Amino acid sequence: MDVTMLGTGSPMAPERNATGLLVTAPGCAPLLIDTCGGFELPRQLARIGQPINQLQNVIVTHRHMDHAGGMPALFIASIPLNLYALPDTHMGIRDLMNACFPEWPIHPEVERIPIEPGTPYRIGDFAVEFYSADHRVPTVAVRVQHNGRTLGFSADGVPNEGMVACARDADLFICDALCAARDGAEWATRARSLMHPVAREAAEMAVAANARSLALTHLARYANADNLLAEAREVFSGPVVVLDDGMRLSV
């Protein structure tokens, strides 16, 4: 399975789009996890050669705009969709669409599937499980398995057991890290108040989970990628990468 990053930044990051990633495998329907922050979603999909009208399965981890904001673009594309999200996230997506495009007809084959952490799902050819993250609004971390390979993805949230379980023995753990603790106490404190981990905490979760490799994403405007990398490598001995938009990783 492959993962292509559509966005790797926080909302205010000047050179990164907001969170979105596309999981693909030969012969499988692609799985979109989070939708960037808005109409950069169709541009990013075009850039990586993914026709938007061939997307069907979408997971949204929580209602924050930097994850759910691309949903209006998908609705405006007028395509059948299986949309997997927590009930709170579904509510946020409905409110967003009602606020911005109340007149737009939603495609009749849009299925809004409420997810429950702890329940296994089959989404296309991927086996998917959700874990409760500890964030400012109801949020899930996502575990995707295919052909014996495992991807763990934590979109937003301070360290908790769910995030570690999501990454348990994963071949790749993609974790948000707003900045590095060494970017400065002021920024580390800000990350905590926004309920995001710093690079050290993401790496500690990767160690606790026995993940094989770690990739950091969701960088803040004040983050220094070199600092994130150095800090994570002090804690986690496996391969570590700081992600950029457009980067594609094999899992």
Ligand SMILES: [Zn+2]
């Ligand atoms: Zn968030």
Ligand SMILES: [Zn+2]
């Ligand atoms: Zn976020």
